[in-house]
Amino acid sequence: MKAAQTLTTAAALLCALPASVVALSKVETRNLDIAEDDVSRGLMHVTVDFKDECLHKHKDVCIAAINAKLAAYPELFEDREAFEFEVNKVREATDEGYNIVSMRLNVDETTVGGLLGDGMIWYPYEWCLAADDCYTVGPWDCDVGIPLLPEQCCKMIQDSVPHEDMNGKYLECYTEYPVGSPSNPVNPGRVCIHTDADGIVVHIPKNE
Known part of the structure; x- marks a missing residue:
């Protein structure tokens, strides 16, 4: 019954939106991580991607376009007045920390799920023992029938690349928490923007 109520609420919300809004971007509904009493009332939020506004454009143009959409269609974003923008440059091979392997966990944060x-x-990147001696490493399958723990996955990765590179560094591991996990809960007022070194948006931002 609760699932039926939730679907009905989502359908009503989307039907209430102007057709032009739904056509502008991909719209996705998600249950918030909220109390059982709130779930019973069918509270949801709408996730919108900003591909047309942002992808391959400068971050300043992207932010201005998102703010314009928010001002024009506040009902699509729970009538909030502003977004919290998190702008981060994507890692490059010349950056500090190039030797880190990111392991995205599953939503329960106990095992490795991958992107x-x-x-x-x-x-x-390639792993370079010398300027003229580089080779591809990975990918690694950290689900061998059952998902591996982060420590198990990292050990497998490091065991497969036992040599230091030409800068004297070894592969290191970093655990990343997916959106919707306890350490990275869904936040419909947050928009993450990933750019290159020139400030050009390289991934499609969403409010999540």
């Missing part, structure tokens, strides 16, 4: 939820962990 796609399939347990696969990727490293974006």
